Amino acid sequence: MSAEEVDSLRARVQSAEAALAAARAQVQARRLDVEFTQVRAPISGRVSDRRVDIGNLVSGDAAASATVLTTVNALDPIYFSFDGSESLYLKQRRQKDGSDRVEIRLQDEPDYRWKGKVDFTDNALDNGSGTIRGRAVVDNPNYFLTPGMFGNMRLAAGGARKALLVPDAAVVSDQARKVVYVVTGKDSSVEARPVEAGPLINGLRVIRSGLKPKDRVVISGVQFAASAPKVQTIAGRIEATKVAAAPAVPAPISSQATLAAAR
Structure with a gap:
């Protein structure tokens, strides 16, 4: 066999291999086209309204020119x-x-x-x-x-955590500080006690410091206790109340x- 025939046969083989590769590429392209007909969300959640109808032409190129199908949250x-x-x-x-x-x-x-x-x-x-x-x-x-x-x-x-709770109305402002009136001594004298107030929980104010568990706090008639040196005490009850939403x-x-x- 001459060298010319060998080169011709090799060229035909390479041409056939190229044609086979092109056919396989077309099969892969068609397979991708079929896959592109379905768009699957990468996350699960609640879907918004449909922006395009079935059969409409959409674009998936760059983000600026891509067609928004819907929004999933x-x-x-x-x-x-x-x-x-x-x-x-x-x-x-x-x-x-x-x-x-x-x-x-x-x-x-x-x-x-x-x-x-x-x-x-x-x-x-x-x-x-x-x-x-x-x-x-x-x-x-x-x-x-x-x-x-x-x-x-x-x-x-x-x-x-343990905390002392008093009605929010029992805490009054005295310039830049918070004050609670406490009944002290056997003669029922009133004393203004500076306190560090905390958050409000169910209508009761948290007192972080300034009071002791056995202190008798004025919870009613605070405006009169502020000007009276002595008071007549009546036992009261502190109860939590649900605060309506603002x-x-x-x-x-x-x-x-x-x-x-x-x-």
Whole structure:
């Protein structure tokens, strides 16, 4: 066999291999076209309305020119984004148990019924507002919480702690300090006792310091006790009351907290 015939046969083999590769490429392209007829969401959640109808031409090129089919929000769990004050950040950092649990109350709710956990805290405070950006994760099995909702959040302290509780009306302001009137001595004299007040819980004010468990606090007629050196005491009863939810008002930008879909 001549060298010319060998070269001719080799050229025919290479041409056939190229044609076979082109056919396989066409098969793969058609297979991809079939797969592209179905768009599967990478996450599970609640789907929004359909933006295009079946049979319409859509584009999936760049993000700017791509056709939006719909929006899917992963709602369980859901993110609660907030801007916390510097004092809240310091409180969370100084807690002995390192608690990162949060409690959330929606605008029409009297109690902090939603429980979550802080999973992200920014690495710096905003110099302009003095706040730090954070995020909590909240379980939302019934999809009741929706992205965009506003709520109030508080940082939950770890474990139960003993505290003295008095009616909020018993705590009065004396210039820059908080004062509670206490009946002392056998002659029922009244004494103004400076105290450090804490949060309000079911209508009762937490007293962190300044009172003792056996002190007799004036809970009724505080305005008269302030001007009377002695009073006639009548035993009273302190009971917790449920506080109605405050009317919904727009929160300032520096303390807004919103729910966002998980990603």
